[in-house]
Amino acid sequence: MYGLVALGYHITWATSRTMNFSQGHAVMVGAVVAYAMFVGLHWPFPLALVVTLVALAGFGALVERVAVRPFFLRASPAWLLATIAVGIIAENVAQLTFGKDARAFPSPLVQKPIMIGSVGFYPQELLVPLVGLLLMGLVQLFYHRTAYGRQLKAVAFNPEAAGLMGINIPRAVMVSYALSALLAGVAGVLLAPLLNVAPQMGTIIGLKAFAVAIIGGLTSAPGIVLAGLGYGLVESFTAGYISTRAREIVGFGLVILVLVVRPWGLLGEKPTRRV
């Protein structure tokens, strides 16, 4: 399930060599907005979902406009800090409007667990990886089969040349941010019933997703989805056999290990140094 969020890092990285460090906060915004529409206003679920996704695309575009574009062509890590800044502002706004406490998000798919032997899981937990795989497939199709997707890839490869070919680079980057936040929104809606909805949920989700993106390789969508599944499994095993807390320690330890052995990720491209 982290794969879905991590895919968002991949999309913006692939286009602009930048990423939204508050991707996790986008998940949180998705969950909070969906909660407000669905539970707060009693809207039908499909409508709430559509509104949430539109709102998230807008959020992504906003992040790009405010925190990334001013720094995109400057080779400075300023965008990194700027996106973190937007994230903590979003968290605070959510705290003020939504409240600090976590709330449960009702879903028919978490009513009763399916039991296989002694292990029980909710149908919702199956839904998450399925949707993840589906969206990954769509993203891949978009990049490889559509003209616009290919334009985005061109921007990633050489922004200057792509700009000369008439590609609107700022728009391309903005689109990738909107898309990336949209995925985060989907993840937010899917995860909301499993975790509880809370403004503080963003940071840790974002970090784990980033961990997954690094393990899988930022440049490889399939790598990320695989790593997402693997990471989820490792986490549940650690939580089951050692302790819930150890989960995070083992997970992040894994990232450091991957970075030391294979800094470009399991399926990522090894970067070539340009001299």
Added chain:
Amino acid sequence: MTERLGWLALALAAAIVPLLTANTYYLYVVISIGLLTIVTAGLNVLVGLTGQTSLGHAGLYAFGAYTAALCAARAGLPEWAAVAAAVVVTSIVGAAVAAAALRVTGPYLAMVTIAFGLIVEGVLIEWSSVTGGPGGIFNIPKPTLRTHYWTVMLAAAVALWLTANLRRSAWGRACLAVKSSEVAAESLGLSAYYVRIVAFTVSAAFTGAAGALFAFLNGYISPDSFTLQTSILFLLALLFGGLGRIAGPVAGSVALTILPELLTGLLDYRLILYGSLLLLSIYWLPEGVVGALSRPRRGGGRALSPHPALLPSGRGQGEGAGATGPLLTASGVSLSFGGVAAIADVHLAVERGSIHAVIGPNGAGKTSLLNVLSGFYAPQAGSIALGGRSLRGLPPYAIARRGIARTFQTAQVFGGLSVQDNVSVGVAGPRLGAVVAALVSSPGSRAREAAIQSRAQAWLDTLGLGDLADEPAEALAAGLRRKLEIARALATAPLLLMLDEPAAGLSPAEIAALDRQLTALREQGGPAVMLVEHHMDLVMAVSDRITVLDYGRAIADGPPDTVRRDPAVIEAYLGAST
């Protein structure tokens, strides 16, 4: 002068506070400022000098605090010993973390450091037999607030003094060079990885000291003080105050300690405040408050000390005299990018003290060859040896240390350093001395510094850049940048100097000057020169030997006159068959 007055005023203000007020709250606030100053001064070494971002320094802060707390509360050590132990432990941890984490840079590093911070936080909570778990450690024997005030102020002053020393030393320049152009820094013999590890370790030591002093402030510590928010606060204070500036940490720490205290009523809006502050300071204060306030000062006439106007002696002469055989030999070197052969089976021998040109049409593989010889690309086949010793598999900085210096097709000068400091980086090369000596500005370190600067000045004078010594390097015009790059490469006292299209974009007069300088270099017994160049007049005039590449193959090799008449060369250049 005004700067010195400013520091004096600051010291006075810090000294007066405890005399004016008996209110412990104010002392407490100023101590917090001091602690934040120590952390950010250290972080400044990493972020400001090497340009790498850490969001895990709260983890190091925790290491300092818990080490000191355990030493004092459990082992009963006195405060100074506990702080010293904390610094040692944090330095070791910092070096270990850096060695693993700095294999990556930029956003990856930010992520790894975040992960480190979270792991530390997790361990603090979980390992309760040692750390006291979520409750933390109590009953740390603490000094009186007033005593502690003086300790922290003194420590903060020392921290600032140390970083100021470091910034002015060969280490400071090496850090800035790595930040500005990793490739160019490696071509001068600096290992970017190693320089960053040292910078990270220094920042860890500072953070550890601050953490230890923090433990003695309240007498208890708990994991709550060492979260990701704390790491962000550290970074924010530094950015807000002014990255890379010595006074930046002070300004940032004052602002970010006092502001939340003033706005305690707005506690709920704290994150919005931090976030906006961070955004605003990135937008409008890229150099922080301190950078915005200080006017850029132009050096008003450097005192010219007398210097002998001859070529500063280098390694080039002595070693070359006794040795025999060609200086550099490359045989059977091949390199391909994804099936496209950039260089195919090239043989080459550069004689000592000679000027050896490599020419060929665009895309013939000249620059690729240069990149292979200097270690930036690993060839798929072939062997390369300098003075009979193989260079195979060596990283660029190791090859530079063996005595190959180079320039780049697009001149890579170190922005953020003055013209003279650019050359000083070359003079020092990997010989940076002990970082501790640089921090405390020991007599040995100062003597080394004086020697480096006089050598650098001599090189600038030799190449006619003496008047520009104090200019920022990025302000130079293209032609002067190339010249500076050559001065910097020569300053490493190489055995072989590789120039990648040094005449590109130069005016005819500048090319003539380059011609004279190259011949003068040869006459004065300078290094051998390998010249990749398109400008035929220059090549024919100065070269002793020419290798012609076409489609990655060496199609001719010999003295200029032979090569000029070679039918294969004529065909490659004119497309005419005879």
